[in-house]
Amino acid sequence: MKRGIKHDFSLLALLLIPVGVSLNVVGYQLSTILKLPVFIDQIGTIMVSMIAGPWIGLLAGLLGNVVNGMLNPIAIGFSIVSVSVGLVSGYFSKWRFYTNIFGIIIACVLLTIVQAFSAAIVTVFLFGGVTGAGTDLITATFLATGRELWNSVVSTNLISGAVNTIINFGISWLIIRKVPDRFLIKLNYGAPYIKKEVNVNG
Amino acid sequence: MSYLSLKNVSYSYANGYEAVQNMNLDFDLGESAAIIGQNGAGKTTAVKLMNRLLIPTEGEVFVNNLSTKKATTAEISKMIGYVFQNPDDQIFQDTIYKEIAYGLKNQKLESAVMKNKVEAAAEICGLKESLNEHPYNLPYSKRKFITIAAVLATDPNVIILDEPTAGQDRESIERLGKLISHLANQNKTVITITHDMEFVVREFKRVIVLANKQKRRDASPREIFWDKELLKLSDLKQPFICQLADTLGYKGILTIEELLERDKNETYYN
Amino acid sequence: MDSRIGNLYPSSKFTFIILIILLSMFVPGFIFQYMIFLFIFLISLFSGTAIKFLATFMKSIPILIIFIFIFQVFLIVNEDSQQIWAFIHFSQIGLMTSLTMTSKIVAISSSIIWFFQVTRVKDIVYALEQSGVSQKVTFVIASTIQLIPQMLNLSRTIADAQKSRGIETEGNLFVRAKAFIPMIGPLVLSSIQQIEERVLALESRAFSSKAKKTSIYELKKQKFDYIIMIFCILVLIVYIVWRIKL
Amino acid sequence: MSIISLKNINYTYPLEEKQTIHSFSLDLEKGCVYGLTGANESGKTTICNIIRGFIPELYKGELTGEVMIKGKNINDYNIGDLATIIGYSFQNPFTQLSGVKDTVYEEIAYGMENIGVSRDKMIQKVNEILKMFQLEDLIDKNPFELSGGQKQRVAIASVVALDPEIIILDEPTSQLDPKSTEDIFEIIQLLKKQGKTILLVEHKVDLLAAYCDEILLISCGELVMQGPVKEILSDPKVVEYGGQLPQVALYFIKKAEANGSSASQVPLTVQEVYDHLNKDGEA
Structure with a gap:
């Protein structure tokens, strides 16, 4: 079925954007309160992209970073990462990657790569290889072993990105499985996650 | 000492707002009570002090002779179950069965024992037919019973119900009544916050009136509802x-x- | 925000920081950019947000800058790198790169911090509406800003509710990690439920009416707004002409 | 002519096999207050959503039958414009706020902004509504920071600001304390005086008895009883259908039973008894 982008922006889908952004914020807070070793700050973007598609996912990612940027302008620089994650994850959902284990593995690998390269571009070109976070130590270690900057940053992002993607995606996926069918049916991208077998006439 | 006891308890929130002032309350096992009072009277703060969601700024709360200052909320929750006002604050599973069973998971029960406990709790809450349904397929008023069942399944000695009667139809209110007397028969204590005075008259022998951060009176429904002075002061109606x-x-x-x-x-x- | 600057029209302040960002990017060297930081600090003083400005700035920027210097000067191997000890080198080129890069970061981030501290989101939304941006866009921005604190509150309530049914939030990593889903799950499910209801609430307020929208909130451009705008544009033109002539 | 008329409505939610509403017909007259009651899950909210056009527009599913609003088929209305004809408010005070306004003042104006009312008229109307709902002290507060009862009043005020002729209130007091509940009922009375047609879903029959003209009782998706308050809320059949009777009526019915007399036309409220006694006193 061919549909324009406009079709993605129902009122229901629009209302998911603020929820997605807030979930990123809450996820981040919770991971700090529970003293978890990774920041679970992408669940909102991933969840929203899963059930409302690439464009809504993209916007949730973008807005999230702009909101963070009000307090920490560096986050604005990294918008491109969230935007890519939201967009790509939304397309995987559209292509029904998330309904079987192979699709999920492929999606996670590709998401990791997308995240790593987009993050590396920002890190290297805007911030000279630095993010101001703990992962800089990994990059520093790579540099110390004589690797080039670009190579080091990409490697760091592939490692930390893989962990982040798997955890953020895993939690999002687990929770989306728990969303009632009644709600999924109202969303353009909800169909793959509906558990009940019914023919949907709309 | 009583099973649950508040001794000269005061509580102020971090912003300085004092919600409970010098309160003394005692509950023995098997002794149920209704807490009534206008919004802002301190009802929810008072019960949150009981299961250590809040720690008194002054005074002490004892559960089974253990001061809540010396325990974690998770430990207290084994003795005191608290059903929040809004069921949606607790529900996160995709079937009612899993939701009720969640609290039992840590107890390492055999699956047959677990199943029995879940089904017994579901039965008394009228959910036996819908155990495989998604919690959100039930209306808000019925979702409340899911969280009640989840707490009942863990078998605490004291059960706190925060406004269980809100938005309930006649049948559900009758079910709540049966549930409370069933628990009392098992020597459990049920503490219920409610705005439904008819419900209080029917189901409770003890009523606690809170007003303006303080306990105003702790007596039988007859004494409370014919104390017109008290009702007027507490902004309540007969x-x-x-x-x-x-x-x-x-x-x-x-x-x-x-x-x-x-x-x-x-x-x-x- | 109730200062003279706080009450300016958002697009005047926006034009101003765009000018600063453009200049920071194109003026060679680093002295000008570091001066911008002092300049923004002075304006913050004038806007009554100096303390808030410094606090926000210090929280994120200095650590980044220090790391950049360490990376560029001591770790990355450049043509002129001289070994100091093991993998630590010193590079003059790295030092220059650090100075230009960090000066731009300092200038641009300080102007962004200042902008958001002296501009109400409400005013930004209003200005966007007035400039013809789709109602859907402004709606999403406004609702995000309102929702985040509500969701944080709700997540605290949920944490309490789950703790009182026995979920441990302290202990080893496994115990703490296990608490994550029960804490975030109810938030997702209840916000989805709330979205359904909010659609009804919004439709009941004629959200999808085709009429041209009006606004009860009003923000008028003052004379000073026009002066700032014209001034910024003039500065930019002068700079461009000057660069071309060089 | 009826202001709202439902003819032979049948409805099934998507993903469900069971029909929620069956052969439901109803006519509501202008200016009356209707109390819609019945057990939970009997279809009360569904009926409200059908009248407002949210079913099938937002909920999808299969709807047959005819909904007429002011003599015109509901399909001929735009869902956005219906807001100016039918006001709709429901039980959860939190989700009823627009979520985009940071003062009560602007929150109340939001609906008018959407239909493009001029700023001067808007200010005038908002002030009028603030006074009517006694919200003047709260104008600068963030709606999210209000108490449940205050939020609910703001929500209803925001809907009434659009001046709809019909107002649907779906359990507006179920999450509120007695004082706030009373406030809402006072407002219902005010709205009635202004000639609004009101459909009120409510379990608190003792209050319905005091404020409504007619009672509609739903059971399992069917309209089983309908008539003047006096007639319906003194009929023990209400209980059989999952509804309830006012305490005062229950007493008089039992008393009549004990005396072996007829239970029709018993008083339903304390006020009624009081008035009756005082009238006797004068006579």
Whole structure:
């Protein structure tokens, strides 16, 4: 079925954007309160992209970073990462990657790569290889072993990105499985996650 | 000492707002009570002090002789179950069965034992037919029973219900009544916050009135609902039958049956 | 925000920081950019947000800058790198790169911090509406800003509710990690439920009416707004002409 | 002519096999207050959503039958414009806020902004509404920071600001304390005086008895009883259908039973008894 982008922006889908952004914020807070070793700050973007598609996912990612940027302008620089994650994850959902284990593995690998390269571009070109976070130590270690900057940053992002993607995606996926069918049916991208077998006439 | 006891407890929130002032309350096992009072009277703060969601800024709360200052909320929750006002704050599973069973998971029970416990809790909450449904397929009022069942399944000695009657139809309110007497028969204590005065009259022998951060009175429904001074001060109203009795000129009446009995031979109203 | 600057029209302040960002990017060297930081600090003083400005700035920027210097000067191997000890080198080129890069970061981030501290989101939304941006866009921005604190509150309530049914939030990593889903799950499910209801609430307020929208909130451009705008544009033109002539 | 008319409505939610509403017909007259009651899950909210056009527009599913609003088929209305004809408010005070306004003042104006009312008229109307709902002290507060009862009043005020002729209130007091509940009922009375047609879903029959003209009782998706308050809320059949009777009525019915007399036309409220006694006193 061919549909324009406009079709993605129902009122229901629009209302998911603020929820997605807030979930990123809450996820981040919770991971700090529970003293978890990774920041679970992408669940909102991933969840929203899963059930409302690439464009809504993209916007949730973008807005999230702009909101963070009000307090920490560096986050604005990294918008491109969230935007890519939201967009790509939304397309995987559209292509029904998330309904079987192979699709999920492929999606996670590709998401990791997308995240790593987009993050590396920002890190290297805007911030000279630095993010101001703990992962800089990994990059520093790579540099110390004589690797080039670009190579080091990409490697760091592939490692930390893989962990982040798997955890953020895993939690999002687990929770989306728990969303009632009644709600999924109202969303353009909800169909793959509906558990009940019914023919949907709309 | 009583099983649950608040000793000279005061509580102020971090922003300085004092919500509970010098409160003393005691509950023995098997002794249920209703807590009534206007919004802002301190009802929810008082019960949150009981299961250590809040720690008193002054005074102490004891559960089974253990001060809540020396325990974690998770430990206290084994003795005191607290059903929040809004069920949506607790529900996160995709079937009612899993939701009720969640609290039991840590107890390392055999699956048959677990199943029995879940089903027993579901039965008394009227959920037995819908155990495989998604919690959100039930309306808000019924979702409340899911969280009640989840707490019942863990078998605490004290159960706190925060406004269980809100938005319930007649059948559900009757079910709540049965549930409370069932628990009392098992020597459990049920503490219920409610705005439904008819419910209080029917189901409780002890009523605690809170107003303006303080305990105003702790007595039987009859004493409370005919203490007009107290009701006025606490911004509460008599149940409808008390109002009717009052209009007809009878004092101290609490139920329709009593009223019928009293005016058997009178013909005040034609 | 109730200062003279706080009450300016958002697009005047926006034009101003765009000018600063453009200049920071194109003026060679680093002295000008570091001066911008001082300049923004002075304006913050004038806007009554100096303390807030410094606090926000210090929280994120200095650590980044220090790391950049360490990376560029001591770790990355450049043509002129001289070994100091093991993998630590010193590079003059790295030092220059650090100075230009960090000066731009400092200038641009300080102007962004200042902008958001002296501009109400409400005013930004209003200005966007007035400039013809789709109602859907402004709606999403406004609702995000309102929702985040509500969701944080709700997540605290949920944490309490789950703790009182026995979920441990302290202990080893496994215990703490296990608490994550029960804490975030109810938030997702209840916000989805709330979205459904909010759609009804919004439709009941004629959200999808085709009429041209009006606004009860009003923000008028003052004379000073026009002066700032014209000034910024003039500065930019002068700079461009000057660069071309060089 | 009826202001709202439902003819032979049948409805099934998507993903469900069971029909929620069956052969439901109803006519509501202008200016009356209707109390819609019945057990939970009997279809009360569904009926409200059908009248407002949210079903099938937002909920999808299969709807047959005819909904007429002011003599015109509901399909001929735009869902956005219906807001100016039918006001709709429901039980959860939190989700009823627009979520985009940070003062009560602007929150109330939001609906008018959407239909393009001029700023001057808007200010005038908002002030009028603030006074009517006694919200003047709260104008600068963030709606999210209000108490449940205050939020609910703001929500209803925001809907009434659009001046709809019909107002649907779906359990507006179920999450509120007695004082706030009373406030809402006072407002219902005010709205009635202004000639609004009101459909009120409510379990608190003792209050319905005091404020409504007619009662509609739903059971399992069917309209089982309908008529003047006096007639319906003194009929023990209400209980059989999952509804309840006012305490005062229950007493008088039992009393009549004991005396072996007829239970029709018993008083339903304390006020009624009081008035009756005082009238007798004068006579």
